[in-house]
Amino acid sequence: MVLLGTPNPESSRLVALTLTEGDPTWAGPLAGVRLELPVFHITEESIKAQVPPEVYEAQVGLAEAVLDTRAIRETLEDVRARAGAGAKEETA
Amino acid sequence: MARRVVVRGARTFLAHAPGLVRYGSKPARDLARHEDLWPALAARLRPFAAAAAYPPHRVFLGALHPDDLARIPRPWFGVERAPAGAPDDARGPHGYLVPEEALYGLMKADDEFDLLWLTESFAAQARARLSLHPLAEPADVERVGQGKPERAIAARLGEPGALPLFLRDGRLVGCMQRAHEEDPSLAADVLLENLATKTTAGMALRTLVADGLAEPATVEYVLNAGEEAVGDRYQRGGGNLGKAVAERAGCLDASGADVKAFCCGPVAALVVAGALVAAGVFDRVAVVAGASLAKLGMKYHGHLATGHPVIEDVLAGIAALVTRDDGRSPVLRLDAVGRHPVAAAGSQQAILEALAVKPLEGLGLRLGDVDKFATELHNPEATEPAGSGDVPRLNYRMLAALAAGRKEIARDEIEAWVAARGMPGFAPTQGHIASAVPFLAHAVDGLVARRLRRVMLLAKGSLFLGRMTQMSDGLSLLLEANEG
Amino acid sequence: MDLRGRQVIAIGERDGVPGPALARCAELAGAEVILQMTHCFV
Numbered sequence: 349m350v351l352l353g354t355p356n357p358e359s360s361r362l363v364a365l366t367l368t369e370g371d372p373t374w375a376g377p378l379a380g381v382r383l384e385l386p387v388f389h390i391t392e393e394s395i396k397a398q399v400p401p402e403v404y405e406a407q408v409g410l411a412e413a414v415l416d417t418r419a420i421r422e423t424l425e426d427v428r429a430r431a432g433a434g435a436k437e438e439t440a
Numbered sequence: 441m442a443r444r445v446v447v448r449g450a451r452t453f454l455a456h457a458p459g460l461v462r463y464g465s466k467p468a469r470d471l472a473r474h475e476d477l478w479p480a481l482a483a484r485l486r487p488f489a490a491a492a493a494y495p496p497h498r499v500f501l502g503a504l505h506p507d508d509l510a511r512i513p514r515p516w517f518g519v520e521r522a523p524a525g526a527p528d529d530a531r532g533p534h535g536y537l538v539p540e541e542a543l544y545g546l547m548k549a550d551d552e553f554d555l556l557w558l559t560e561s562f563a564a565q566a567r568a569r570l571s572l573h574p575l576a577e578p579a580d581v582e583r584v585g586q587g588k589p590e591r592a593i594a595a596r597l598g599e600p601g602a603l604p605l606f607l608r609d610g611r612l613v614g615c616m617q618r619a620h621e622e623d624p625s626l627a628a629d630v631l632l633e634n635l636a637t638k639t640t641a642g643m644a645l646r647t648l649v650a651d652g653l654a655e656p657a658t659v660e661y662v663l664n665a666g667e668e669a670v671g672d673r674y675q676r677g678g679g680n681l682g683k684a685v686a687e688r689a690g691c692l693d694a695s696g697a698d699v700k701a702f703c704c705g706p707v708a709a710l711v712v713a714g715a716l717v718a719a720g721v722f723d724r725v726a727v728v729a730g731a732s733l734a735k736l737g738m739k740y741h742g743h744l745a746t747g748h749p750v751i752e753d754v755l756a757g758i759a760a761l762v763t764r765d766d767g768r769s770p771v772l773r774l775d776a777v778g779r780h781p782v783a784a785a786g787s788q789q790a791i792l793e794a795l796a797v798k799p800l801e802g803l804g805l806r807l808g809d810v811d812k813f814a815t816e817l818h819n820p821e822a823t824e825p826a827g828s829g830d831v832p833r834l835n836y837r838m839l840a841a842l843a844a845g846r847k848e849i850a851r852d853e854i855e856a857w858v859a860a861r862g863m864p865g866f867a868p869t870q871g872h873i874a875s876a877v878p879f880l881a882h883a884v885d886g887l888v889a890r891r892l893r894r895v896m897l898l899a900k901g902s903l904f905l906g907r908m909t910q911m912s913d914g915l916s917l918l919l920e921a922n923e924g
Numbered sequence: 925m926d927l928r929g930r931q932v933i934a935i936g937e938r939d940g941v942p943g944p945a946l947a948r949c950a951e952l953a954g955a956e957v958i959l960q961m962t963h964c965f966v
Contacts, residue, residue: 349925349927349930349931349932349933350932350933350934350935351932351933351934351935351946351949351950352935352936352946353934353935353936353937353940353941353942353943353945353946353962354935354937354940355829355834355937355939355940355941356827356828356829356834356940358827358828358829359827359828359829359937359940359965361827362827363935363963373741375470375741385933386925388925390941390945390946390949391941394925395925395927395949395953398926398927398928398953398954399949399950399952399953400952403948403949403952404949406785406787406789406790407785407787407789407941407945407946407948407949408787408941408945408949409789410787410788410789410792410838410841410842410845411787411788411838411940411941413838413841413844413845414834414837414838414841415834415940785944785945785948786942786943786944786945786962787941787942787945788941788942788945816939816966818966823965823966826965828965828966829939831939831966834939834940835939869966871966874966900938900939902938902962902964904943904961904962904964905964910943910944910960910962911944912938912942912962
């Protein structure tokens with residue numbers, strides 16, 4: 349799986365799409381390449397819950413405090429939903 | 441006891457370079473694959489008057505304060521203004537913006553190896569443009585020369601290794617040649633980048649001189665902080681563009697060196713300059729940083745998709761002079777340099793605590809004791825259309841969240857803190873140019889006028905891009921009003 | 925998504941959560957980080 353630390357929904361979408369459906373800008377070597385890797389953001393609750401809280405706070409806390417974590421989560425849920433069975437099953 | 445050190449002044453320089461956008465790394469790579477992309481890109485290249493009127497450029501040149509920019513509604517590129525005065529150049533209190541015709545002329549004047557060839561007709565035009573410019577000496581105009589016959593340039597372009605040079609309107613004005621057939625470090629594109637860096641850094645330093653902030657004969661050392669790799673196959677990035685810039689700025693008693701640290705290079709160079717002066721090694725050290733040609737048009741894809749002009753169409757330079765205490769200029773607090781040590785974690789928390797909190801604590805100060813933080817100052821209008829967000833705003837919000845976490849402010853005061861102690865991004869996305877130092881000339885103004893008491897320059901460097909470490913880096917520097 | 929025993933690619937960003945911070949979190953959650961990188965888009 350892929351774990352992202354991207355700072356906004358747009359960059360999250362760009363990287364996530366590149367690693368699932370292929371580079372949406374058709375600029376790089378992954379244009380048209382369907383890797384279908386499941387992609388999650390470090391601030392998504394299902395990921396965060398698995399990290400020791402004090403470590404999460406030290407490594408991610410400050411960024412999480414200012415990022416639009418809800419929009420990032422919704423963006424990645426959308427990408428995963430589009431990505432097909434391989435990635436989708438894992439999101440449950 | 442180390443001597444007190446001040447920043448005597450800082451100046452900036454911009455060159456409008458729409459014709460060179462095709463040689464930015466991203467456009468060049470895309471055009472190599474899809475040549476038919478060019479008309480769409482060319483159609484979005486701004487004329488000089490639009491670049492001169494563009495509010496972020498005016499902030500970079502001191503004609504507007506960053507706080508003024510915060511009050512100008514977006515999109516900023518929609519602001520039209522007839523250029524005041526001569527159409528050939530635009531000047532703000534901190535520096536000049538020159539058109540591309542003058543840029544090519546200045547680059548030719550800086551070309552010691554006759555690698556840049558201009559056509560005869562364009563050389564005449566470039567000489568005429570340059571002779572109007574207040575910073576251009578008659579010797580510069582002479583160094584542009586008479587140009588080469590068009591057939592000679594066509595012949596060079598028919599051989600491998602030369603790059604055609606164009607104006608925004610597509611007119612061929614010359615070519616850049618390689619300096620060696622088998623040396624990728626001396627290829628035409630590399631030399632074009634390095635020459636653009638030399639010229640823009642040099643013009644910023646010459647502006648500092650012309651404005652009476654530096655006396656060339658008394659500058660002893662010039663530190664270049666740009667990221668470009670000047671060298672040949674045996675010493676790629678060998679460096680010392682600092683001395684090359686000193687030569688062209690008439691600093692005949694100076695030598696120099698380069699200080700490299702990715703985007704935080706200029707802040708690192710200011711620290712080194714301050715240390716050299718404090719230790720008594722030298723009395724006057726200039727810090728310069730030139731343009732990053734590779735970053736022209738870096739986000740053009742997003743600009744084209746969202747109806748923006750190509751925002752990244754300027755090359756930028758910055759220069760500052762560090763001297764012994766003059767009783768007036770802002771003090772460079774060498775006892776409060778923040779560094780991000782190897783052992784520190786790579787998290788935002790660890791970086792900002794090391795760079796902002798720790799050095800202030802050493803002086804018994806809090807984040808709130810700093811009037812303005814200058815951090816990553818990339819123009820959001822360049823980055824947002826490409827999905828990269830508003831980088832300065834994100835960094836300021838993290839600083840404010842850190843202040844809230846330290847109980848300096850309440851959570852609901854974060855936005856007000858950002859507005860008061862931050863600023864909107866206004867710098868061209870020229871790598872090291874955008875990191876903290878674009879505010880330096882504004883900081884000197886505010887600290888001398890006592891509108892500001894303390895300013896922190898806080899820059900981050902993306903070391904991991906060079907693939908030698910996973911680490912990032914950062915450095916911070918505190919400037920204080922001089923209490924005499 | 926259970927991270928335990930899973931192979932993870934950590935893609936961080938300089939102005940977001942950097943790669944090393946992601947890798948540290950993933951490892952302590954029981955994952956094996958097979959590749960980490962940090963992007964810088966400015």
